[in-house]
Amino acid sequence: MSSERKIICKFDHVTKKFPGVTALDRVSFEIAIGEVHAIVGENGAGKSTLMNVLSGVYPPTEGDVYFQDQKVSFQSPHMAQKMGIAMIHQELSLAPHMTVAENVFINRMPKKTSSLIDKGKMAEQCKKYLNDLGVYHIEPNTIVKNLSTSEQQLVEIAKAMSLNAKLVIMDEPTSSLTPTEVEFLIHIIEKLRSQEVAILYISHKLEEVLRISDYITVMRDGRHIKTALKEELDEHKMISLMVGRNFEKAVEREFKSYNKSEFPILSVRHIYDYTGKVKDVSFDLYKGEILGLTGLVGAGRTELLQCIFGANKMKSGEIYIEGKRVQIKECQDAIANGIALIPEGRKTQGLFLKMTVEENMLMVYQQQQTGSLGMLKKKALRGAAGGQRERLAIKTPSLEQKIINLSGGNQQKVILARWLLNKPKILFMDEPTNGIDVGAKKEIYKIIIELAASGVSVIMVSSEMTEVLSLSDRIMVMHDGMIRGKISHKEATQEKIMEFTLDKLEK
Amino acid sequence: GSGVASSSDQGSKETAKTSKSGELTPGAELVPPAGKELRRLPIDEASDKGIKIAALMVQNNPFGKAVLNGQEYAKEVLADRNVKVDTISVDSFDAQSWTSTLENCIASQYDAICFYGVSEALTDVVNKAVDQKILMYAFNTEPGLDSKRQAWFGLDDEAAGIEAGKQIVELIDGKGDVGIITGSFSVIGHELRRNGAKSVLEKESGINIVSEVENNDKSEEAYNATTNMITANPDLKAIYVTAGGPSGAAKAIEDAGKTGEIKLICHDVLEETAPYLESKTISVCIDQDPFNQGYEPVIAAFNTLMGEPAPEDINYYDAIVATPDNVKELFPELF
Amino acid sequence: MKEETTENGTQKGEGTLKKFFSRQENVVAIVLVLLCIMMSIVRTETFLTTANVFNVLRQSSLYIILAMGMALIIITGGIDLSIGSIIAVSACLGAYLAQRINNVPVIIVLCVVLLTGCLCGLINGGLVALAGIPPFIVTLGMLSVGKGVALLVSNGAPIRYEKTWLSVFGGNYIGPVPISVLVMAVISVIMIVFANCTITGRNIYAIGNSERAAKLSGIAVERTVILVYVLMGLLASICGILLMGQMNSADPTFGSGYEMDTIAAAVIGGVSMSGGEGRLSGTIVGALLMSLLRNMFVLLAISGYWQTIILGCVIVLSVAIDCIGKKRKSR
Amino acid sequence: MKEETTENGTQKGEGTLKKFFSRQENVVAIVLVLLCIMMSIVRTETFLTTANVFNVLRQSSLYIILAMGMALIIITGGIDLSIGSIIAVSACLGAYLAQRINNVPVIIVLCVVLLTGCLCGLINGGLVALAGIPPFIVTLGMLSVGKGVALLVSNGAPIRYEKTWLSVFGGNYIGPVPISVLVMAVISVIMIVFANCTITGRNIYAIGNSERAAKLSGIAVERTVILVYVLMGLLASICGILLMGQMNSADPTFGSGYEMDTIAAAVIGGVSMSGGEGRLSGTIVGALLMSLLRNMFVLLAISGYWQTIILGCVIVLSVAIDCIGKKRKSR
Numbered sequence A: 001m002s003s004e005r006k007i008i009c010k011f012d013h014v015t016k017k018f019p020g021v022t023a024l025d026r027v028s029f030e031i032a033i034g035e036v037h038a039i040v041g042e043n044g045a046g047k048s049t050l051m052n053v054l055s056g057v058y059p060p061t062e063g064d065v066y067f068q069d070q071k072v073s074f075q076s077p078h079m080a081q082k083m084g085i086a087m088i089h090q091e092l093s094l095a096p097h098m099t100v101a102e103n104v105f106i107n108r109m110p111k112k113t114s115s116l117i118d119k120g121k122m123a124e125q126c127k128k129y130l131n132d133l134g135v136y137h138i139e140p141n142t143i144v145k146n147l148s149t150s151e152q153q154l155v156e157i158a159k160a161m162s163l164n165a166k167l168v169i170m171d172e173p174t175s176s177l178t179p180t181e182v183e184f185l186i187h188i189i190e191k192l193r194s195q196e197v198a199i200l201y202i203s204h205k206l207e208e209v210l211r212i213s214d215y216i217t218v219m220r221d222g223r224h225i226k227t228a229l230k231e232e233l234d235e236h237k238m239i240s241l242m243v244g245r246n247f248e249k250a251v252e253r254e255f256k257s258y259n260k261s262e263f264p265i266l267s268v269r270h271i272y273d274y275t276g277k278v279k280d281v282s283f284d285l286y287k288g289e290i291l292g293l294t295g296l297v298g299a300g301r302t303e304l305l306q307c308i309f310g311a312n313k314m315k316s317g318e319i320y321i322e323g324k325r326v327q328i329k330e331c332q333d334a335i336a337n338g339i340a341l342i343p344e345g346r347k348t349q350g351l352f353l354k355m356t357v358e359e360n361m362l363m364v365y366q367q368q369q370t371g372s373l374g375m376l377k378k379k380a381l382r383g384a385a386g387g388q389r390e391r392l393a394i395k396t397p398s399l400e401q402k403i404i405n406l407s408g409g410n411q412q413k414v415i416l417a418r419w420l421l422n423k424p425k426i427l428f429m430d431e432p433t434n435g436i437d438v439g440a441k442k443e444i445y446k447i448i449i450e451l452a453a454s455g456v457s458v459i460m461v462s463s464e465m466t467e468v469l470s471l472s473d474r475i476m477v478m479h480d481g482m483i484r485g486k487i488s489h490k491e492a493t494q495e496k497i498m499e500f501t502l503d504k505l506e507k
Numbered sequence B: 001g002s003g004v005a006s007s008s009d010q011g012s013k014e015t016a017k018t019s020k021s022g023e024l025t026p027g028a029e030l031v032p033p034a035g036k037e038l039r040r041l042p043i044d045e046a047s048d049k050g051i052k053i054a055a056l057m058v059q060n061n062p063f064g065k066a067v068l069n070g071q072e073y074a075k076e077v078l079a080d081r082n083v084k085v086d087t088i089s090v091d092s093f094d095a096q097s098w099t100s101t102l103e104n105c106i107a108s109q110y111d112a113i114c115f116y117g118v119s120e121a122l123t124d125v126v127n128k129a130v131d132q133k134i135l136m137y138a139f140n141t142e143p144g145l146d147s148k149r150q151a152w153f154g155l156d157d158e159a160a161g162i163e164a165g166k167q168i169v170e171l172i173d174g175k176g177d178v179g180i181i182t183g184s185f186s187v188i189g190h191e192l193r194r195n196g197a198k199s200v201l202e203k204e205s206g207i208n209i210v211s212e213v214e215n216n217d218k219s220e221e222a223y224n225a226t227t228n229m230i231t232a233n234p235d236l237k238a239i240y241v242t243a244g245g246p247s248g249a250a251k252a253i254e255d256a257g258k259t260g261e262i263k264l265i266c267h268d269v270l271e272e273t274a275p276y277l278e279s280k281t282i283s284v285c286i287d288q289d290p291f292n293q294g295y296e297p298v299i300a301a302f303n304t305l306m307g308e309p310a311p312e313d314i315n316y317y318d319a320i321v322a323t324p325d326n327v328k329e330l331f332p333e334l335f
Numbered sequence C, D: 001m002k003e004e005t006t007e008n009g010t011q012k013g014e015g016t017l018k019k020f021f022s023r024q025e026n027v028v029a030i031v032l033v034l035l036c037i038m039m040s041i042v043r044t045e046t047f048l049t050t051a052n053v054f055n056v057l058r059q060s061s062l063y064i065i066l067a068m069g070m071a072l073i074i075i076t077g078g079i080d081l082s083i084g085s086i087i088a089v090s091a092c093l094g095a096y097l098a099q100r101i102n103n104v105p106v107i108i109v110l111c112v113v114l115l116t117g118c119l120c121g122l123i124n125g126g127l128v129a130l131a132g133i134p135p136f137i138v139t140l141g142m143l144s145v146g147k148g149v150a151l152l153v154s155n156g157a158p159i160r161y162e163k164t165w166l167s168v169f170g171g172n173y174i175g176p177v178p179i180s181v182l183v184m185a186v187i188s189v190i191m192i193v194f195a196n197c198t199i200t201g202r203n204i205y206a207i208g209n210s211e212r213a214a215k216l217s218g219i220a221v222e223r224t225v226i227l228v229y230v231l232m233g234l235l236a237s238i239c240g241i242l243l244m245g246q247m248n249s250a251d252p253t254f255g256s257g258y259e260m261d262t263i264a265a266a267v268i269g270g271v272s273m274s275g276g277e278g279r280l281s282g283t284i285v286g287a288l289l290m291s292l293l294r295n296m297f298v299l300l301a302i303s304g305y306w307q308t309i310i311l312g313c314v315i316v317l318s319v320a321i322d323c324i325g326k327k328r329k330s331r
């Protein structure tokens, strides 16, 4: 990197106010070509808002944005795109009923001379961009809704790449990628850097940030705190800057090991599901255990949990709870047996977006807490909700707030509270820390550990290796719908897990 | 229907003399719209205290418009007699809409309400109005057999249907396929006509009713139904349209080049049907004098309110049978 | 310091006002009140009479009853086009029974009508929830089939029946209050309590927000959806009874075209067509607005052609105020 | 080993078949074909004649034209209840002009009709896209206002006008082919190409999938939505011309009730009411099914009451087959 930074983009006292919230407060800093510039900060620090201002989603309330030495005020994302700014949005912005190729080339599909769309060429170019990302298994003509979340994320990345932009904004691109895919993305970023493309990179995964970025900007409460060379910062310093105080070390817990003689709380034997995503899965879960479940994209972890929970139909297999055979046909059966599920995809499977925090929190609990004629005991319920809000330190102006106005971490805590109210014996968590900041993450880890200590058994699906390693008593790796291996905490290392995770060339 | 009620004619002349002259146009001097005859004349006296009469109709169809013309004419005539006639629109021929509108009129304290009797379902609301001393004059259809409405004006639908049936038999010499396009299976007036015609047609062994479909009073649907009938029955001899939209059937017959081959029988000589009568596509059109259905009840109500003897309980209109040969004579205003 | 307090004070005041205006139903309610005030000035002698007020209420009572059921269906993300046919078929069956069989106890007629409504709702709900057929298609089919059955039963003509205590529901009054208004009031209270204060009511909203999330929260989605359609059928058949009573006969045209008016009432009252939000109180306001407009037209003797034009404009305008405000804020 | 290959083979064959049956439109097409075969057997002399085939096509041509526009609107997540009124108001204005002003060039009448349609669409689209009012309310208002204006213009009665070359569009034939069928065919081709092979067409789908995502992808959402409504207005006014030509007059009742039939055609053909998916070819199949049923009723001389019952059942059944299959799979 040359010592002379060639500035491509500059924020000059950018302020953005939403009704009641000042999301950005006089933010100023610069980005140069050929650099990977990371932005870190807690949930709600204003990272996405800043990027949305740059990419033309919102106009700034005050202040200016300069791009290539020109003062710009984009009226729409389209204008920003034309100037050479591409953005991978934090919330996926794909059209689920359309094909992969159409999504990649939306609004700028290659045309034939007749000005009609050239579908062949489009598929071909799409394939090329996907291959560049190291993705060979996604066909351009697949309908996007049939892809898993991580595959959709890859399509989103391909879409941004195909714009051949001068500045690429990546807002949490790796939130649902597996380690292998992250490697490929990093590879791409390196390549872009060498092509003198500027990259704005937002992530809550600080190791990743330290690994790939040149400059790091820290934001807090809508303000710019510091921009520094990567070398000047380490994880600890970053966190202190982000939260504005010193931060204690990450979680610690005492791991347990189990021997065969112990009686499992949940036993699963030879489960197959109807769609064929889960094949012959058997495992045991013990009281107070945290069982990490990891694997590659599409390994079937989500399907396994949802199948046991009764949300997907089981084809064959047996489930025992505390030694008793149980039939789980509907989610209600699972809940009655003391199982809880925090699903992946907060917005799609977890939240009731048009409802309040309180209603979201009480959704499961209130099903049992009714008086005569199915009337809700509103006072008692409100008390319970208030209790959870305190226990989990959920930041919300009131319980009547619409859930959609909360930050991701707090939304996740609300879903956690929903199930804790029900006092489950077994807790399934599918990517519980997806897209939430270090602070919130830590709080959630703490809650998980407390739960395990109080005797709740937890299965945690996660693609984040560090998370799995630092929390799980045992780790189970899935591959292609089957359990590839079970490792106790003592034996577990990153390499060992990777070995189970990856496709082996020779069988 | 050329006989204007002569007795009231005389009476009104007398009263005209007694009233202050120059302020109102005497009934005898009224100039009816071209081609119309007034079946009843207003008495020539202005009301002292002011009279409010509501004239109700579904205005958004050709027949309704013809009735409205009569109602508007009555409004004009009575304007200088200190009478306020409100022509009120009902949004459909649905009994419930009529009940609501009638209720609203009762609330508005009209002295008389002239209304289309849509269906028996109006019985209760009509009785309620009568109990509140409101004159309830129905036209066209009876609002229930045991309703207390004081008078009714119009052409008996069943008789009209029977007349249509007879005309069909005559036109096709009592043999051949006949199709019926009816407005709606659930409108009583349409059903009375359909069944009236069928009662005649079914007696003829040579006549075969091949199809009965609804067209919801719409000309486009009549067009499609006619085309379908012609296709399905190459020997079709006649089509009977019981209610709205006969122009669609006529146009379809013309487009199929079957003018004259297929006889079309329908109701109401209006702007819509007149050209097809002229072009002989419509063989017979039975008119029920909608102008007077709008006009007469209002005038009758006024006269009664002014202390004249009440009109007859039932005031039958004769079916006016219009054919291509006589239509220009009977309805000069349409040509 | 002092200045800040005032500012805060104003902000707070503004906040409450803003919050009030941010609900579409409140804006529509204000439109309703303004229209009433206007009418009381223009038609002093007729508009604000007890008779006319109860008249408007009576006319709106069917719409209110139906619109509340419709609102719940729309909140689950569905739609019901068949309500008119359900009214017709249940009323016709009841009247047929009352007319044909001598001395059939009225209570049995009542049960037949209500059960017919529930059965139609059950078929609708079953096909929607269990077979997964789009509600639009299911209820469009039911609209057609129901009308056909009503025509078959009634043979196309209104069925008159002996006056029994059934007719009390429709036309009679307790003092100046029409019984149908009382029925409407009772049902409104029950429905509002049901929607807001019972677990099933809240589950309906949850399903409309996200069916998947509701399922994963242990809500019996299918059963609840079926229940909502059955409830709609029940409400429709209650309206069938009210109409039967009012008319002292059952007519196969009963209720035709009601679906659009009730959906409009719900949407005007703030129910979102995409489901998950909206309140029954708003729906009541929406239904009242529609009835008030119709009453106004008659009291003001507005010509038929202008009625439809004014109706269209008022509907759009009453919703527009709120929408434009929201749209501007969102940018 | 050998067994496995066979199994794979069968699976592949099954796969293609399954894929074929997994599209609702294909299932509906099969229902359509089966009905045709049945009719050819039962009514050999009349059903499969050139005259009758073109007859069915002619009757369906309006529905097909309108349903394609409606499909696009539903795909954006909207709805248009006002098409009937747009047909009526544009036709009435055109006929009024042709009748009132002597020697007005026909081309001007044509332009007035088409522009009226576009203007109505523009108002709809503008209120939906720019003011953010729910499409249901906007077009319900337009339905009412348009009908009122059509009544005002026509004074409630059909307006006849001098026969000009405008009438050619409606009633005339080229050989055995009705001109309206030709118009329909041309418009179908244009619309299918537009929806599938142009960027704007694909953007319409993208908007229906997620308006926000479409906006973030740089699509001019508002402009595209307005365009879709204008297109619907244009198609409605083309239907106005066809009807005017066919009847040689314009009637304010033109097109009333079309909205339900066209929405039904689109949904039967696989368009999802929640937007984002569905194909115009399916819509055509849906519209054909509706017209074929009506034709069948006449050819088979089915009694009126049973017509509505059968219509309802066929609509539900033709969609059910596909839905039940999908529902079973999803669990």
Ligand SMILES: Nc1ncnc2c1ncn2[C@@H]1O[C@H](COP(=O)(O)OP(=O)(O)OP(=O)(O)O)[C@@H](O)[C@H]1O
Pocket: A018, A019, A021, A022, A023, A041, A042, A043, A044, A045, A046, A047, A048, A049, A050, A090, A405, A406, A407, A408, A409, A435, A436, A437
């Ligand atoms: N459209 C909006 N309307 C109102 N407030 C908003 C809007 N978008 C963002 N905010 C608020 O602005 C603040 C900054 O949000 P932003 O999404 O930029 O945070 P972030 O740093 O990206 O957080 P995360 O890490 O969770 O993605 C938050 O308080 C948020 O609630």
Ligand SMILES: Nc1ncnc2c1ncn2[C@@H]1O[C@H](COP(=O)(O)OP(=O)(O)OP(=O)(O)O)[C@@H](O)[C@H]1O
Pocket: A145, A146, A147, A148, A149, A150, A151, A277, A295, A296, A297, A298, A299, A300, A301, A302, A303, A344, A463
């Ligand atoms: N709705 C769907 N329809 C068809 N296929 C799907 C659907 N959802 C997921 N898949 C496929 O199922 C497979 C398993 O996906 P799934 O999301 O269960 O994996 P996972 O192990 O949970 O991975 P992740 O890390 O993304 O959560 C993938 O190959 C995916 O393409």
Ligand SMILES: [Mg+2]
Pocket: A047, A048, A049, A090, A171
């Ligand atoms: Mg963000």
Ligand SMILES: [Mg+2]
Pocket: A301, A302, A303, A344, A430
């Ligand atoms: Mg998963």
